[in-house]
Amino acid sequence: MxxxxxxxxxxxxxxxxxxxxxxxxxxxxxxxxxxxxxxxxxxxxxxxxSYKIRGAFNAMTKRLAEDPERRLFVCASAGNHAQGVAFVCRHFGVRGEIFMPVTTPRQKIEKTRAFGGDAVEIRLVGDYFDDTLAAAQAFCEESGAVFLSPFDDPDVMEGQASVxxxxxxxxxxxxxxxxxxxxxxxxxxxxxxxxxxxxxxxxxxxxxxxxxxxxxxxxxxxxxxxxxxxxxxxxxxxxxxxxxxxxxxxxxxxxxxxxxxxxxxxxxxxxxxxxxxxxxxxxxxxxxxxxxxxxxxxxxxxxxxxxxxxxxxxxxxxxxxxERAMRYRGVKKYFILRMPQRPGALKDFLALLGPGDDIARFEYLKKSARNFGSVLIGIEARDAADFEALFTRMAECGFAYRDITEDEVLAEFLI
Structure with a gap:
């Protein structure tokens, strides 16, 4: 061995x-x-x-074996590593400074605090993780605390091997x-x-x-x-x-x-x-x-x-x-419809929908021309193949449209 x-x-x-x-x-x-x-x-x-508790435990065990007087550990994380470090700090009775981005969801912050209790202090620094990491490392240099990496550490790797x-x-x-x-x-x-x-x-x-x-x-x-x-x-x-x-x-x-x-x-x-x-x-x-x-x-x-x-x-x-699962399976699509500005146009469009088609989003965007308006429509279908039939009926009836389901730019702004 x-x-x-x-x-x-x-x-x-x-x-x-x-x-x-x-x-x-x-x-x-x-x-x-x-x-x-x-x-x-x-x-x-x-x-x-999560498995992160393993690497945090092993790395902290090694650091304490090297110097039992070490009392302060630091990590930068927006999730599982923070919770693992907090749990282990409480176990060993040492202090932990947990640096997390300001944008970290409240749920993750509260869970980290619950695992660490009085043993940890959470510092919200930076909008992005790189800023958070830099702040954590700067704190270590100033305080002499031990930095616990989430993955780039042989002792962490050794701990994860316990899986x-x-x-x-x-x-x-x-x-x-x-x-x-x-x-x-x-x-x-x-x-x-x-x-x-x-x-x-x-x-x-x-x-x-x-x-x-x-x-x-x-x-x-x-x-x-x-x-x-x-x-x-x-x-x-x-x-x-x-x-x-x-x-x-x-x-x-x-x-x-x-x-x-x-x-x-x-x-x-x-x-x-x-x-x-x-x-x-x-x-x-x-x-x-x-x-x-x-x-x-x-x-x-x-x-x-x-x-x-x-x-x-x-x-x-x-x-x-x-939402993302339905889009991947092809049973939900978003498109921009060029709707004629005349009485009965919406009724005509609704008549094209199949028995399993459901409108999940309907929003007038703006009047793009005197006789037409742009409408954002989201439709859920029972089967992905239903859309092919729907789009065929729309084309036959003269309804112009643009499928924006996979258009990342438009989807980001409109959906």
């Missing part, structure tokens, strides 16, 4: 003073869908509803396949390091959100690079730059083993798991399950473990998730 494997197992054993192993559960619904043996490693059921330690013990063998979400790379690099150290013969696929593929970009460049634009919808994994320490491990990954999960498709997965299985996952937590459809027949008959990395879902986002 290598030194890394021994350290990861020791870290896992130490964590039992903090929380029990998260469950590894076979999922009958997914197993039947993909004709495979699908297991979920439920990190969404940790005390802070693999538990998984192999619970399954009793190495699975045929493992699907891991990737953000900054702490979880994936830790788990892959443990698999390599123990000789586990498992094929691993890594999944990034389509709007934040920092690992794929780093593999193409041969080194970590900063993405110019990141879609923050999958906030637990939308990282502009993969960590340097994790990339030392992940840099050997075959680019073909890195999958991209479209944000709107992830919403379909979130909705299905909630409605069918009663499992509440945040967008990053659904990445691994969402990627199953990209593997399809390749996993038939195999044992597959998906790591559900987090369940800190703010239910105020549920309408957005539902």
């Amino acid at each position: 290598t030194d890394f494997a021994k350290a990861a197992r020791a870290a896992t054993a130490a964590m039992r003073d903090l929380f029990p192993a998260t469950p590894l559960q076979r999922n009958a619904f997914l197993s039947e869908r993909y004709d495979a043996d699908i297991w979920l490693k439920r990190e969404d059921l940790s005390p802070v509803r 693999a330690v538990e998984m192999l013990e619970q399954l009793g063998k190495a699975p045929d396949r493992l699907i891991l979400p990737v953000g900054g790379g702490g979880l994936s690099s830790g788990v892959l390091s443990y698999f390599k150290a123990t000789g586990a013969a498992t094929r691993v696929k890594l999944v990034e959100p389509l709007g934040g593929m920092s690992l794929a970009a780093a593999l193409k460049a041969g080194h970590p690079v900063t993405l110019p634009v990141v879609d923050n919808f999958v906030d637990g994994a939308a990282v502009a730059r993969i960590g340097a320490a994790p990339f030392e491990v992940l840099g050997a990954t075959d680019p073909g083993d890195v999958l991209a999960a479209p944000e709107n498709r992830i919403c379909v997965t979130i909705s299905e798991l909630l409605n069918i299985e009663g499992i509440v996952l945040e967008p990053a937590g659904a990445l691994a399950i969402d990627a199953l459809q990209d593997l399809g027949a390749a996993i038939r008959g195999q044992s597959v473990v998906c790591v559900t990395s987090g369940g800190n879902f703010d239910f105020e986002r549920l309408p957005e998730v539902k």
